[in-house]
Each structure stands twice: as structure tokens, then as C-alpha cells.
Amino acid sequence: MAASSPLVRGLPLLRRHFRIIHHHHYSLAAVLASPRRPICSFASESEVVTEATQQLRPKNLSNLFTNIDDSEYRKWKDREDEIFRDIQPTSLFAKEILHSDRYMDGERLTVDDEKFVLEKLLAYHPHSADKIGCGLDSIMVDRHPHFRQSRCLFVVRTDGGWIDFSYQKCLREYIRKKYPSYAERFIRAHFKRTSG
Helix, strand or coil, X not given: CCCCCHHHHHHHHHHHHHHHHHHCCCCHHHHHCCCCCCCCCCCCHXXXXXXXXXXXXXXXXXXXXXXXXXXXXHHHHHHHHHHHHHHHHHHHHHHHHHHCCCCCCCEECCHHHHHHHHHHCHHHCCCHHHHHXXXXXXXXXXXXXXXXXXXXXXXXXXXXCEEEECXXXXXXXXXXXHCCCCHHHHHHHHCCCCCC
């Protein structure tokens, strides 16, 4: 039987190497582009996998963030943590009111809960004076008039009218007033909607 060429004899080994590379989610292109070894040279499976991982692994993980000013980034992360700690109790309280069965639709808040909402939320709403209008009678929880799946807080006015307000708008405005240098970055990163 005539001897086959080295390339033909190496095909089963190459297929096995490609399966190993694919199995480990390594880029075939990285191995094929390797300047160290021609594609038809023979290598053990561990050498191929090792070579692929070395080509795909960053040379030095600390160099990934060389463009970031560490002191500015650290200052931002510290302030971000501070803002979270500051607003978390109010945010959790508002969610508890809205999303638990603590209040039925159309039910007025208790005196203590109403006081908390007035001081920690409504006081910071960008249009709180317009929301209160002729005067505040109470705060209640009910379904949003246009988005019936959503519950929200409502100002009930002394004339019997009522209007919804967003606790997230209140929190955003609070953050803007207390943390002006970091507010917009925090809001962009952590609130779904940044308008209003």
C-alpha cells in the first residue's frame, strides 16, 4: 500500500484537536492564526488546548483597566454605595406599600405611613405643589389609570380630586439635590426611566 502524505495522515488528529477546541469554547481562529506552529504539525491535545488558552487569556488582568483613573473610579464607587445606602430604606418601603397585600386598591395609608411618604418622597417630587393642588387630604394606593397592571401612590386632594405620583421621580429628585455631582450617573445606571 502506498504511503499517504503527512497531511492526509494528520487529518484525524486535526479533527480531534478541533473538537477539543470547540468543546472548550476556544476560538479556532486563535489557534489557526498562531505563529508558533504550522497547522499540520503534530502536537498533543494538551499542547493545543494550552496554546489556545494562552492566546485567548489577557496577558495581564491589571492592564485591562489602565484607561480608568483609579482614584476617580474609587471615588465614584464609594459615592454610589453611599447613595444606595441612603435611598434603600425609602425605596424598599415604597415597594412594600405598593407590591404587598398590606393595602388594598383604593385604600388610604395609615397616619405613620402617610407621614413617611410625605416627608421622604412627595416632598422631593419635582411637581409636588401641582400634585397637592388645593390641599392634601390623604395618600392612597390604587391602580394606575392608564396602566392597570401597575399600582402607584395617589395624592387625594381636599376637593375630592386625586392624582398619581411616581416614587421613583421623588427618589431621582432627592438624589439630584443631595448628590449633584454624581446624580445623573447614578440615575442612568440604576433607574429604568430617567425622564422627568
